[in-house]
């Protein structure tokens with residue numbers, strides 16, 4: 001299980017299932033109860049609940065130190 005607490009703004013996430021554009025990676029724009037994510041490939045922005053984010057993550061690709 002992914003540790004969602006290490007996901008911060010600017011972290012790159014890889015999801016289990018692709019976006020309709022074919023991209024698997026998302027950049028975190030905002031964290032909290034809902035997460036705001038930007039598709040790295042097509043730049044579309046989505047809002048997704050913290051729980052759904054946790055379920056969808058396959059791995060955390062990059063964690064930026066703050």
Ligand SMILES: [Zn+2]
Pocket residue numbers: 019020021022023039040041042043044
């Ligand atoms: Zn996309």
